[in-house]
Amino acid sequence: MENLEKILGQAYSVIKAEFDLELKDSKLLIYSREDWLELIKEHNIDKNREGIYVPEEYSAIVYEKSKFLIPEIFHNFFGHGLFIENSRIGKKILEISKKAKIEDVIYREKDENEKNIGIASSYYNDYEGFALWIEEMLCSKTGNYKIWQEKYSRFGEEEKELLNFFKNSYNILQKFVFMSQLGFNVKYNPLKLRLELIDYLKKQYGNFFENIKLIIIKNFSENKFFKDNKIFDDSNKKLDLLIVSKNQTKKYDFGWIEISEINENEIKNITCGIFEKVEEGGSWRSRESEFYSFLKRLGEYKILYGNKDYVEELKELLTNKTQTF
Numbered sequence: 001m002e003n004l005e006k007i008l009g010q011a012y013s014v015i016k017a018e019f020d021l022e023l024k025d026s027k028l029l030i031y032s033r034e035d036w037l038e039l040i041k042e043h044n045i046d047k048n049r050e051g052i053y054v055p056e057e058y059s060a061i062v063y064e065k066s067k068f069l070i071p072e073i074f075h076n077f078f079g080h081g082l083f084i085e086n087s088r089i090g091k092k093i094l095e096i097s098k099k100a101k102i103e104d105v106i107y108r109e110k111d112e113n114e115k116n117i118g119i120a121s122s123y124y125n126d127y128e129g130f131a132l133w134i135e136e137m138l139c140s141k142t143g144n145y146k147i148w149q150e151k152y153s154r155f156g157e158e159e160k161e162l163l164n165f166f167k168n169s170y171n172i173l174q175k176f177v178f179m180s181q182l183g184f185n186v187k188y189n190p191l192k193l194r195l196e197l198i199d200y201l202k203k204q205y206g207n208f209f210e211n212i213k214l215i216i217i218k219n220f221s222e223n224k225f226f227k228d229n230k231i232f233d234d235s236n237k238k239l240d241l242l243i244v245s246k247n248q249t250k251k252y253d254f255g256w257i258e259i260s261e262i263n264e265n266e267i268k269n270i271t272c273g274i275f276e277k278v279e280e281g282g283s284w285r286s287r288e289s290e291f292y293s294f295l296k297r298l299g300e301y302k303i304l305y306g307n308k309d310y311v312e313e314l315k316e317l318l319t320n321k322t323q324t325f
């Protein structure tokens with residue numbers, strides 16, 4: 001047990017250093033053979049399992065005599081525990097689990113509105129994939145890789161596939177984007193954030209990235225945003241990017257990041273677009289267009305990508321337009 005405490009301490013340090021996350025409510029319960037057998041009988045749990053996490057009780061329960069005690073603890077306590085406590089998807093799962101029929105909601109494929117958050121096709125796979133990924137990562141970083149490999153060799157195809165999917169996603173998205181996409185509010189390194197976001201966009205856009213002239217973080221200037229070097233505040237705001245490019249004008253929403261992309265020719269052609277008609281209390285009035293009022297204050301925002309001359313060019317263009325209007 002002394003050894004176990006040391007390993008738990010190491011795992012806590014890894015989680016803190018890697019993600020600046022903590023477990024606050026989750027409990028780790030190690031059950032004797034007798035208690036474990038009673039638990040699986042009572043709750044009709046698969047006999048081959050040696051660990052579970054019960055979201056509504058914030059409890060990771062593992063079987064004391066399990067050959068894979070350490071990986072089971074990493075999986076259930078750290079993996080599921082961190083997800084339920086800290087991820088917005090986890091919190092959603094917890095809400096659902098308090099009501100009846102949780103299986104119907106978390107196992108089914110996500111619908112169109114739900115697809116922009118998470119990595120997998122169902123909430124369950126986000127929850128399970130993350131726990132598998134944490135389990136392997138912690139085993140590797142705490143010197144328990146050998147026992148992990150043995151456990152892994154007993155996995156079915158589905159589990160192996162899910163873990164590989166998460167590992168590939170991590171390699172593509174990198175830490176900041178990967179964790180944000182899974183609904184975690186991750187502490188970021190300001191210098192790395194820029195590189196990781198640009199890298200992420202390059203992967204999303206492929207060849208179309210070459211058409212991008214300017215990327216701005218729209219809500220960077222707000223104080224409550226980027227608090228403590230974290231992206232989200234309590235109101236779950238998204239990272240809001242504006243892109244000016246030669247691509248088509250469109251909007252994307254990935255749950256944690258929202259992108260408004262505007263074609264540069266459309267900006268050049270703004271004439272009456274500076275004002276838009278809005279309905280208010282049954283009558284119409286003119287209002288400065290949201291996009292124009294934003295561009296007017298361009299200098300206040302954080303330029304993520306693109307050069308200052310292009311910003312000046314845009315500003316000048318819009319100033320001239322206001323004068324001729």
Ligand SMILES: [Zn+2]
Nearest residue numbers: 075080128131
């Ligand atoms: Zn699990």
